[in-house]
Amino acid sequence: MKGYNFAYLDEQTKRMIRRCLLKAVAIPGHQVPFGSREMPLPYGWGTGGIQVTASILGRNDVLKVIDQGADDTTNAVSIRRFFGRTAGVQTTTATAEATVIQTRHRIPEKTLREDQIIVYQVPQPEPLFRLEPSRQETRRMHALSDYGLMHVKLYEDISRFGQISISYDYPVMVNERYLMSPSPIPAFDNPKMDMMPALQLFGAGREKRIYAIPPWTRVKSLDFDDHPFRAINAPHPCGLCGATDSYLDEVVTDDRGGRLFVCSDTDHCAERRAAGHVGNDGFKEAAE
């Protein structure tokens, strides 16, 4: 784009971010402060993820951008366009074709490979912020691995509700050392982070933090021996493709309680339907 560097950020800023990324990879799960820049998109729209993506993007990369698992949500469209304009890289909606996947709130259903990088947009990198608002204090807690507060919170959940009441942004321990926010992905996606072959990078622009999980790293969702971690999903198959192992969105179809459950990962669903899988509501769509 005229007047702007490749992928918007100047090379020095990219280098600064890459240095932080290297540090983040070297200390899995540790939040590295970085000189987050003001981006032409608002804070909260994925400025951290965009800066990370901009710093790692090369001319031969193929970029996929998803929001809520879908390629066609407005914000995903907007970010994909941003990189289309400023970097001119090839974009795709197919998970398997992408070399870099920027995501908000989901991990694709298809297992990622070693030659892929997934970049998460993170609104709040501090997993302890609901329990301790001061960052000065939480930094100390991370340094000392002092995570008792979080265990007490989970214990209190169990004693009050009979179960852990966190359903998304479910805290994880990375490499048995740092407590980390997986970003607001549903807890359903947490197990995918464990021993993932792909490099996982996390960018929080407003909070000015970067963190990472190197490939093949242990990522454990916090739980107790007698209350093991349980992922939550709607107890239905996908209405369009019949998948029973994918995370589902609930679509309200009328004002009489009608519901349609469909894959949140649009690429996964489309691929399955192309392969001939049909769900119970699939024929309706075909008829319309």
Next chain:
Amino acid sequence: MAYVAVKGGEKAIDAAHTWLAEERRGDPALADLTVAQVQAQLGRAVDRVMAEGSLYDRQLGALAVKQAQGDLIEAAFLLRAYRTTLPRFGDSLPVETETMQIARRISAIFKDLPGGQLLGPTSDYTHRLLDFSLLDPENTTPPPPAPSLAGDSVGAIPRVADILGQEGLLEPDGGAAGTPGDLTREPLAFPASRDVRLQALARGDEGFVLGLGYSTQRGYGGTHPFAGEIRLGEVSLEIAPAELGFAIDIGDITLTECQMVNQFHGSKTAPPQFTRGYGLVFGFNERKAMAMALVDRAMRASELGEEVTAPAQNIEFVLYHSDNIEATGFVEHLKLPHYVDFQSELQNVRRMRAEQDKVAAE
């Protein structure tokens, strides 16, 4: 109903942008507002946008106000996003407000003082009556020229803080300790030093800083302030390129400066004296400069051995929440889709309810 969800996002975005442009232009039967008009006649809006956008450029400030349809936070955001792409040639020398070309200068703590009290173009003593003559499109006669300062303002006017300082009753001004921090390049770290705090306040949201400053006056971290001096005017900006070896003047900027003088009973190490709160803002913005000085002083509580009990004294609280570009982004991001998370919450509540019902049935 067909399952449509959010398909067609691309088309919808284009249509929204077209509609927005049409709305911005408004009724085409009316003349288009020029950037020069905004710059000349909506100066306070331009000042605020420059301050919160951290970029001193009146024309771009005016352009941002026009482009944002008068939404000043959005305008500041436009300026910030532009500013961040600009190369940095160097730092200016510290501006000398003592040699400011004064347009307004008042002190609330001395009846008269060297340099005198100078009201300048203030609205302080206007009666807030709507001036219906401004409604009349035929009323194009410019107002009579203001009486000139007749050379009164030429030469340095001593700062009230310095006058007080001579007697040793006011704490000395903290000297610059090394290169000042820059939170637009380096992330905030705590404890944040005063230079970074002042930077955050100077570009912080006027409303937020005003509210916090006000809270200190109502008992939440009181600082017993007096407006030692408020001055407004132009200062020259100088840079000293290494290859030249001397300073060159690169232009003038308008600043508002406020020195608050605060009562202090002393501590084990310091005798009773007055302490300082400082405010400095781009353009004409006395409200912001005064509020900034109040909050600056409040944030010095722990440094001065005072108990930290109120929001305005909590450095982390103030600094993390004063930036309106960050705040507006994160508040407004709630309108982005969250249905994946909401779905997991729905399933969670359903599961908890089912278990409760099961227990109740047993």
